[in-house]
Amino acid sequence: MxxxxxxxxxxxxxxxxxxxxxxxxxxxxxxxxxxxxxxxxxxxxxxxxxxxxxxxxxxxxxxxxxxxxxxxxxxxxxxxxxxLQENCALSGRIRISAPLVFGIEHLSQAFLAFNELHPDIIFDVDFDDKKIDLVEGGYDLAIRIAKLEDSNLIARKITSTRMVLCASQKYLKEYGTPVVPQDLTTKHKKLLYNKAHETWHFIDDKAKSVSIKLPTALTSNNGNFLLESAIKGGGLLNVPDFICYKAIKQGKLQLVLNNYLVHTTIPIYALYPQNRHLSHRIRRLVDFLVEYYGDKPYWLI
Amino acid sequence: MxxxxxxxxxxxxxxxxxxxxxxxxxxxxxxxxxxxxxxxxxxxxxxxxxxxxxxxxxxxxxxxxxxxxxxxxxxxxxxxxxxLQENCALSGRIRISAPLVFGIEHLSQAFLAFNELHPDIIFDVDFDDKKIDLVEGGYDLAIRIAKLEDSNLIARKITSTRMVLCASQKYLKEYGTPVVPQDLTTKHKKLLYNKAHETWHFIDDKAKSVSIKLPTALTSNNGNFLLESAIKGGGLLNVPDFICYKAIKQGKLQLVLNNYLVHTTIPIYALYPQNRHLSHRIRRLVDFLVEYYGDKPYWLI
DNA sequence: TTTATTGTTCTATTATTTAGAACTTTAAAT
DNA sequence: ATTTAAAGTTCTAAATAATAGAACAATAAA
Known part of the structure; x- marks a missing residue:
């Protein structure tokens, strides 16, 4: 019994x-x-x-x-x-809901690093961009890239990401490299990640705000797919920096109108159900993530 | 875990x-x-x-x-x-501390009867006249024959017993049958169960209180042993009625000065540790015992 | 120093729990 | 009305965990 x-x-x-x-x-x-x-x-x-x-x-x-x-x-x-001692070895299962691209590209590294410190921790990560009900899904923790909505969850910001605008040299050769925001005529086309970022905002040389909405060449909910499309010259890409930072470093993509763009910053949160008591291993993991990425994460351009 | x-x-x-x-x-x-x-x-x-x-x-x-x-x-x-449903079958172990003679002679019958109603109840009865610490001993219940002492236990009276005075015909032939309390001269002798009952109290024909303390022929903490001694003519016996009622019914002993004796009544209690919550099966057992013996138990003379 | 009692560790045995398959039931789809 | 798919139950072999009993170690009392 x-x-x-x-x-x-x-x-x-x-x-x-x-x-x-x-x-x-x-x-x-x-x-x-x-x-x-x-x-x-x-x-x-x-x-x-x-x-x-x-x-x-x-x-x-x-x-x-x-x-x-x-x-x-x-x-x-x-x-x-x-x-339980503060410094004792952590163990047990941690069930996590994480967004797909960020999760596979960035979180998995962090989890592996945490797992090396605490080998008895078993990660059980569901990568899924859908908004999951933490309680219904029985998750200990969720990672979300978004402004915070009202909810009965507790949120802790672990780091943030900035939207950047970039394109491949092939594309820029074909469509011309814009030098000021006004160069973005409707001849240009964009690769759309999220309806929330359909319109781009700039500040021009005269400190005037300029908003531009280009035709959409391609829409996808998968950042990596858009990234590949952009590298192949499919259009201007406006995505979080954690998606494109590597391509930019490798020269596969280059920043466009970076000094003019109003870079939207998106916080990345760890969310957990509102128990009075937060399990020790979850708290330690979130602490670890905050430390791991920091204010200036490695994807910062 | x-x-x-x-x-x-x-x-x-x-x-x-x-x-x-x-x-x-x-x-x-x-x-x-x-x-x-x-x-x-x-x-x-x-x-x-x-x-x-x-x-x-x-x-x-x-x-x-x-x-x-x-x-x-x-x-x-x-x-x-x-x-748990009120009327559901009871099950589980009940650990009980019970006095020796009363336990073996009277409680065991009652427990067997309860067990027939609830076959999944397992009794674990320690017969011992020592005063046991219920909490230390891990008992669910104790039966005690005594006036209530202060304690941090909860007590429920399940029935009571009366002290009676009796002797065998052999003894009375040898020492004479007392007719009034004053007949109890020091030629008589008693079989002593408990120091608390060394002195006997009577009300004589003139409604006057008479206290008498006879020489002790034998002392024992075991009622059955005293009973056997009394039957063999060893002395006057002043014991609780639950010990001698059968011998009296069978004519092995007869009551002495019964109309003069001040019959001390001793309550019989069920005691249990002071938990806020009394386990259902314990409560049901105590209810059963109260019902089983009642105000006028079968040993009443 | 000896003895008796308590607690620990080990292993074969016992009991419990689980995984996986087969089967049943029911709501939705055709 | 019939089919289909998903959920729940039941069954059994296999895996897992818990227990009893013995042997051993430790320590306080005799």
Whole structure:
């Protein structure tokens, strides 16, 4: 009889919305989760959730047990954390939701570096640009590149990225290299990453603000794909610097109107569910990320 | 990792005062308890109690973990109990401390009857007349035949017993049958159960109080032994009625000065540790005992 | 110094838990 | 109405964890 584990399993089933998803998040199979739930119900002698193949509904007992379980799990975590030595080796699974390109290109390095310091940490990273519900997905942590929205999550800024404008020499030869913002006529075309950045803002020589919206040659939600298109001369690219910094350093792309462009800065946040108590290993990981990237991350141009 | 069980084990070690006794109370072997404790300490990364072969001392961490564990165990018990159906089958171990003669003669019947209603209940009864520390001994319940002392235990009266005076015909033939209290000269002798009842109190025909202290022929802390002695004519016996009622019914003993004697009534209590929450099966057992014996128990003469 | 008791460690045994497959059920799609 | 797909349950062999019992070490009391 493992009461805490039963509570954790039950909470995960409720929040994930299904036994199958709970099993995935708990790193096990649905038969194990199904069995745990039915044994728990048998032990308590009450049904906690009425289940059909597609839908779950909490019973009154289930609702009560869910709330109480949340509290107990939290309290036990706080008690154990208060004893754990600050400098002890970290261990356990960390489930993370991370954006695709940034995650694969930049976070994975950082995670590997953290993992070398703490070999008993197991990373379980889902790379996905969709906005995931941290609680429903059972994530400990999410990394988001965006201005902060209102939410019931706690956010900590780990670093930031700037939008830059660039193009390949091939493109610039063909369409002409703009020297002042006004050179960007509709002959030019852009590679669009995100509708939020469709219009570009500049400050011209007379300190006047200039906004320009070029025709779109290509749209994609994948930064790397746009980057490749830009290198092949597909258009002007306005993307976060962490995407194109390497191509620029290697001379595959060059900055365009850099002194005129109003560089939008986008913060990069670590988000975690609003528990009173933040697990030690998560806090240490976020500290590590803040340290790893810093104010002036290596992709800064 | 079973955090609640770890807490329960730790609490039992602390309260029992040793790993060996904790193991006995937990119905397992000391190697299992020792292993659980060392794994818990390993997991938490701190030492909870410094142990030598003879002595244990809680570390600061251990003190804190002990207090917190008590709270959590209690809270989890309350949560689960609030869900458990009132009419569901009872199960689990009940550890009881009971007095020797009353326990074997009377309680064991009642426990067997309860066990027939709830076959999944496992009784673990220690028959011992010594005053046991319920918390230290890890008992769920104790039965005590005595006026209530101050203590941090909760008491519920389940029934009562009266002191009666009796003797065998053999004795009365030899020493004479007293008709009024004044007939009890020092030629008579008593079989002494308990120093508290060395002096006997009567109300004589003139409504006058008479106290008499006879020479002691035999003293024992075991009621059955005194009973056998009395039947063999060893002396006048002043014991609780639950000890001698059968012998009286069978004519082996007969009441002496019954209309003159001031019958001391001794309450019989169920005692349990002062937890905010009384486990359902314990409450049901005590209810059963109250019902089983009632105001007029079957030993009433 | 001896003895008795406590705690630890080791290993074979026992009990529990899990993974994976087969099967059942039900809601959505055709 | 029929088919399809996804979710839940049940079953069993395999993996994992826990336990009992013995042997051993440590230490306080005799």
């Amino acid at each position: 493992n009461q805490i584990e039963d509570m954790q399993t039950f909470v995960r089933i409720v929040e994930a919305g299904s036994i199958t998803r709970a099993a995935e998040q708990l790193n096990t199979v649905k038969s194990a989760v199904s069995r745990r739930l039915s044994q728990l119900e048998k032990r308590l002698g009450v049904s906690l959730l009425t289940r059909t193949t597609r839908h779950h509904t909490l019973t009154e007992h289930g609702q009560s047990y869910y709330q109480q379980s949340l509290r107990i799990i939290e309290e036990v975590a706080v008690i154990e954390a208060s004893l | 079973n955090q609640i069980e770890d807490m329960q084990t730790f609490v039992r070690i602390v309260e029992a005062g040793s790993i060996t006794r904790a193991a006995e109370q937990l119905n397992t072997v000391k190697s299992a308890v020792s292993r659980r404790l060392s794994q818990l300490e390993k997991r938490l990364g701190v030492s909870l109690l410094t142990r030598t072969t003879r002595h244990h001392t809680l570390t600061e961490h251990g003190q804190s973990y002990y207090q917190q564990s008590l709270r959590i165990i209690e809270e989890v018990a309350v949560i689960e109990a609030s869900l």
